[in-house]
Amino acid sequence: MLASEIYYPANVAELLDLMRRRPEAALYAGGTEILRTQSEPYARLPREVLCIAGLPELRQVLLTERFVEIGAAVTMAEMLELRESAVPELLALAIKGIGNPAVRSLATVGGNLASGGRFMDCWPALACLDAMAEIRDSQGMQWVNVNRFAAADGSPDFPKGKLLARVRVPLERWDFGALRKVGAKDYPSRQTAVFAVAARVEKGILTEFRMAFAGEVALRLREVENRLVGRRLPLDLRQRTAIAEEYRAAAEGLPSRLRIQFGTLVDGALEILAR
Amino acid sequence: MTISFILNGEDVSLNARSYERLADVLRQRFGLLGVKADCRRGVCGKCLVLLDGRLAPSCILPVFRVRGREVITIEGFAQTDEYQDIAGGFSDAHLETCGFCETGKILVTAALLERRARPAPAEILDAMASVPCRCTDPEAIIKAVQAAADRRARRLYHRAGQ
Numbered sequence: 023m024l025a026s027e028i029y030y031p032a033n034v035a036e037l038l039d040l041m042r043r044r045p046e047a048a049l050y051a052g053g054t055e056i057l058r059t060q061s062e063p064y065a066r067l068p069r070e071v072l073c074i075a076g077l078p079e080l081r082q083v084l085l086t087e088r089f090v091e092i093g094a095a096v097t098m099a100e101m102l103e104l105r106e107s108a109v110p111e112l113l114a115l116a117i118k119g120i121g122n123p124a125v126r127s128l129a130t131v132g133g134n135l136a137s138g139g140r141f142m143d144c145w146p147a148l149a150c151l152d153a154m155a156e157i158r159d160s161q162g163m164q165w166v167n168v169n170r171f172a173a174a175d176g177s178p179d180f181p182k183g184k185l186l187a188r189v190r191v192p193l194e195r196w197d198f199g200a201l202r203k204v205g206a207k208d209y210p211s212r213q214t215a216v217f218a219v220a221a222r223v224e225k226g227i228l229t230e231f232r233m234a235f236a237g238e239v240a241l242r243l244r245e246v247e248n249r250l251v252g253r254r255l256p257l258d259l260r261q262r263t264a265i266a267e268e269y270r271a272a273a274e275g276l277p278s279r280l281r282i283q284f285g286t287l288v289d290g291a292l293e294i295l296a297r
Numbered sequence: 298m299t300i301s302f303i304l305n306g307e308d309v310s311l312n313a314r315s316y317e318r319l320a321d322v323l324r325q326r327f328g329l330l331g332v333k334a335d336c337r338r339g340v341c342g343k344c345l346v347l348l349d350g351r352l353a354p355s356c357i358l359p360v361f362r363v364r365g366r367e368v369i370t371i372e373g374f375a376q377t378d379e380y381q382d383i384a385g386g387f388s389d390a391h392l393e394t395c396g397f398c399e400t401g402k403i404l405v406t407a408a409l410l411e412r413r414a415r416p417a418p419a420e421i422l423d424a425m426a427s428v429p430c431r432c433t434d435p436e437a438i439i440k441a442v443q444a445a446a447d448r449r450a451r452r453l454y455h456r457a458g459q
Contacts, residue, residue, distance in 0.1 A: 025298070025314045025315045025316060026315040026316065027315075028298060028315050028361045030364065050362075053357065053358070053359065053362065054339065054357060057318075057338075057339070057356075057357035057358075057359070058338050058339055058357055059338075060337070060338075061336070061337040061338055062337070063318070063321065063337075064314075064316040064317065064318075065315075065316045065317075065318055065359050066316070067315060067316060067359065071315065071361075073361060073362065073364075075362060076365070076366075099351065103412070121339060121340075122339075122340070122342070122426045122427040122429070123352065123405075123423065123424055123426060123427045124339065124342065124345055124352040124353060124354045124405075124427035125339045125354060125357070125427075127348075127351045127352050127353055128339075128353055128354070128357070128358065208338070208340050209338070
């Protein structure tokens with residue numbers, strides 16, 4: 023077993039410098055995604071590791087009336103301990119679906135969004151909430167919508183060699199929100215995915231509708247969502263069936279069991295629009 | 298690589314490899330056998346420790362992650378008044394555990410009571426999801442944690458009065 027080289031940057035500037043000089047090094051905060059998939063006595067880690075769990079700049083939470091900003095190294099347990107109005111219900115539901123409370127005290131929001139191999143629990147909720155992520159490298163920083171972490175074909179596409187520093191989640195009123203996790207909970211598999219939906223209604227008209235589903239790949243049909251916005255509720259059966267068919271067609275590439283579960287969840291979400 | 302941290306109230310340093318898990322280091326280097334590494338995936342709750350006062354599954358924690366931090370195992374926690382509250386509360390409620398999960402349930406209760414003096418039944422069951430051993434009836438564990446909370450409240454009340 024080859025030992026890894028562990029670096030402990032003291033601040034983000036030092037971290038970005040190390041990332042520039044050691045592009046192959048892996049960022050390590052909670053590390054739950056790496057170690058929960060290994061049951062051998064020794065942990066298999068990348069050759070070079072940048073330990074960022076204790077960086078103060080990545081552990082801050084800023085709460086305003088319009089949004090909450092969460093540092094990438096803030097743990098899931100810490101997020102659930104923020105006061106209720108600071109974390110949108112959809113995101114809280116996603117966090118509660120992660121492992122168990124002890125695992126949540128290690129797992130971080132940054133790791134959940136940027137681990138790269140697959141979409142994890144928080145992405146569908148954050149995508150529905152239109153959360154923004156601050157991405158940094160030694161050249162500078164930019165805010166990007168978390169929806170951009172999904173490539174056109176739905177595969178995870180977190181920018182390589184960049185640091186996810188914090189996530190900004192809008193605190194908006196939603197009239198309806200639901201989140202369901204399907205497949206194995208403790209050991210993510212091909213069949214594990216998370217479904218999230220959020221809707222806003224004003225005077226009987228659907229003013230916002232967002233639906234995201236993600237596991238190994240992400241599914242979000244912005245065109246369909248945009249078409250739904252502005253429609254008067256309730257939607258009749260014919261309209262709902264047509265929309266559900268579009269979602270089912272988009273899910274053709276999913277494993278069969280997941281495709282069936284997705285179809286059922288879409289039907290359930292659209293049922294809300296029939297009331 | 299030299300890792301220094303606080304273990305059960307004492308400053309310790311050890312030469313460790315990056316791939317060593319904290320659970321193994323605690324058992325093999327420090328002889329703290331109350332920590333058991335079973336699933337090695339953070340699921341079973343037998344390896345729980347308190348890391349800076351928070352629950353952490355030491356089997357999915359590489360030892361380099363605890364540099365400069367405080368780790369408390371059941372052996373260290375057993376020296377505290379809080380342990381006496383919890384052990385007494387479990388005894389008051391006639392809670393019987395299988396032995397494998399007992400340390401985990403005690404540490405879960407410690408972390409929970411640290412945040413909530415009077416946790417609701419749902420909060421207790423949610424916290425106990427970190428130790429999914431089915432040796433104990435959920436009703437019994439709720440009563441036991443509530444009894445521990447009572448003892449803790451009485452002790453803190455008496456201490457405040459002194």
